[in-house]
Amino acid sequence: MKFILSSVLICSCLLSSLSAVAQLLPEIPSLEQAVKDGTLPAMQQRLPINPAKADFTNKTIGQYGGSIRMLMGKSKDIRMMTVYGYARLVGYDEKLQLKADILEKVDVEEGRIFTLHLRAGHKWSDGVEFTSEDFRFFWQDIATHPVLSPYGPPHEMMRSEKIPLFEVIDKYTVRYTWQQPNPYFLPALAGPSPLFIYMPAHYMKQFHADHTSKDEMEHQIELAKKRNWRGVFVSKGRQYKLTNPELPTLQPWVNTTSLPSERFVFKRNPFFHRVDPQGQQLPYVDEIIMNISSSGLVPAKTGSGESDLQARYLRLDNYTFLKAGENNNNYKVNLWGTGRGAHIALYPNLTAKDPKWRALMQNADFRRALSLGVNREEINQVIYFGLALPMVNTVLPDSPLYKEKYAQSYAQFDPVSANKLLDTINLHRRDARGIRLFPDGSPVEILVQTAGESTEETDVLALVKDNWRRIGIQMYIKPIQREVLRNRIFSGAAIMTTWFGLPNGLPVAQMSPQELAPTRQDQLAWSQWGRHYETKEGESPTLPKVKKLVELNEAWTRAATDDEKTEIWHQMLEIHASQVYSIGLVSAILQPLVVNKALRNVPEKGFFNWDPGAFFGIYNMPSFWYATDKEPK
């Protein structure tokens, strides 16, 4: 009893001291009127009892106001606000460590029991409290609902045939229990396009047939011109795509414009849960404005000062043009890094349909020779102003898993060794042009298929083509449409393709190494084997080293300690370095980032990467602010 009393006392003391702080803090100017009118509670009541303190290392305390204008190529791109806003249950920080964000904390036991603790008093953007009911609603009424999810819960939540056990502990605590460890769960929650395991139950129930009368539901279907209630529900509840301005959200800015439109205005979420070190509620900037323009015009418009924060649709070759407009248009151009393992990589198709080519592509010495036959420094100098890194497709130097021997493995231009290698694998005969011949007499002519939407790829390939002539390999370049390309890879009709390298070039050991093993059909080097892993149909991997990769990937999911995980990563990277499953041409391309000169807290140096990174997401966009109180011009 005494204990309870004292804790109540402490609590009330804490509360009063908190409210004392609140009185000191000024209200956000743009919300002052609403608070005075009583349509909006004061800042202290809008924040959770224990708000998320944002990390302000190397950042300054800001002031409120202003709007950030951005340019997007399609109205569908407004989903980027969910990426940039990056309010996640758990999210990566700038050092790529997982931290609780929306959650107060998360307890993990044995890698399989996840207890999520919500922040008491945290509210949706419409002011309704965010509680375990929102998780229950998602789990029972959506993820395991026979009509809404005929295929069961999202695959990140399925470690075996059996669905996890979901429990509501109290109003602010929920628990998920798997039978095996699930290392995919937290990274999926932290993803740029995250796994949403909650939904605003109070709003979405009106579109759910189990919670609404039949007449009302039919009226809704009629209104939305949908075929059934499932269609209505899905279209009203797109938490990632933000197409419904009425949908409550937890993100820092809330969409106020419905589609179709050429201009979208995102207003501040008055109930956002993060605060700066002084306890002032974020975000600083009042609104984000997205103007839709054809993507080809984005560099030109940015260069004339029509965007305050722009990286999407800008490429390195726009750099000089953008730089020229810097002074006239009050912006500066930063160069950020990118996070892909390689900017462009060649993928020999190990599961090509033609047996002759399949055998050749599966020959490690052939792939090594091709890699040695590429002059990466030449590509870097000719096309990328020497600003990129001439290395193969592996993790980048900024990753803790990086080793120079991975990056430089078969990366040096060495036509002599390449020719020697090719001579030893029964390709020593040549025709009159000097092109090597298969034992059956047909020339080794490789058709490289590329989704040629930009001339950049074909320019790079033209250089590789010249290089390969010196080792007696003829290359032809064929640009085709992306969707056609995909299907040709899946069927094995394409023998070599280009794409970017590892999607995540900045991994830490806690991130899944599944991209290094055949796990998905859309992996270009071994799409058939990836399909086999996904669906258990088709053919399974035949090469012992590839089988080893699959085993290692499985072992990673069971690994208990970080040391073990690191060890597995290194083994897999080692195999990739020696086996050259893909031929990375150039890495670490720089990304121009145009920033309004008055905009503060945007890092000079950073990574513009999808996952991990969520582009501006990990840099806490709500902490960006304008140094003048004037509207940016």
Place this chain on the structure above:
Amino acid sequence: MPSYIVKRCLTMIPTLIIISILVFIIIQLPPGDYLESYIAELESQGESVDPQKIAFLRQEYGLDKPLWEQYYVWISGFVQGDLGYSFEYNLPVAEVVGDKMWLTIAVSFVTIFVTWLIAFPIGMYSATHPYSWGDYGLTFLGFLGLATPNFLLALVMLYLANQYFGTSIGGLMDSEYINQPWSLDKAKSVLAHLWIPVVVIGTSGTAGMIRRLRANLMDELRKPYVVTGRAKGLGEFKLLTKYPLRLSLNFFIADIGSLLPSVISGAEVVAVVLSLPTTGPLLLSALQSQDMYLAGSFLMFLAILTVVGVLISDIALAMLDPRIRLQGGMQK
């Protein structure tokens, strides 16, 4: 005459049915469907898609059904005024096209009007002063407009307008006026942007019109009735406008057939380059992403306008020019 119109109207029905089938087949011809181009697009940006979700969407959009069934659903809805559903926008097609239609019509009408305003005086001048310096000079200018690629001209004009007048690049108005109610400032902003597409699209149309008017008019000017008129003391201008000009305008009425659809589709390429909020880029992107109901309904709409436009111009020609006989047209 009435029986002619009824017959023409009846032949429109099979024509439109054939067009609808063709449109549907051609949209489906490229490999894959909307979802596959959707996945490919997401992947090019580095995003990945949950295969379960794709299976779900395929079912939801009815893409798992056979082609003829998809066609039937679309066309039976279309006849009842339901244009179908756009996958790309997650909205009914009518809503997607809605607002854009008015801006497109505005741009088209201004363009057409400006084209006439320039082409008529020049055409008349060239015909009455053939083979003179003025004729050659103006014709040269017209050909220059015809020969310059529109997209190039558009880019150059964009740059110049931005450099010298400070006009924001692309679009039909400054971005702060989008979704705002109409005001004087908004109208000014629209006018500041409107002249670029009008000039760009107009230049190509002008040359063609000048040449046709000149050719038709010159044929007429040599005829004896002109000589007679002049001999009887008619003023040169009155003589020109009263008889030969009217007779040489046949081509102008015949143009209505192709004019109607172009009013609502606009000049696609220029609109894409200038990022105009008109229907042209919408149609193009719908075709690219195989958003089949949006593209299909739009193309059908254009087809209907073409068919109706041709009918109107035929009727108008028959009524305005007594030399044209209906029977001849029917025998063809």
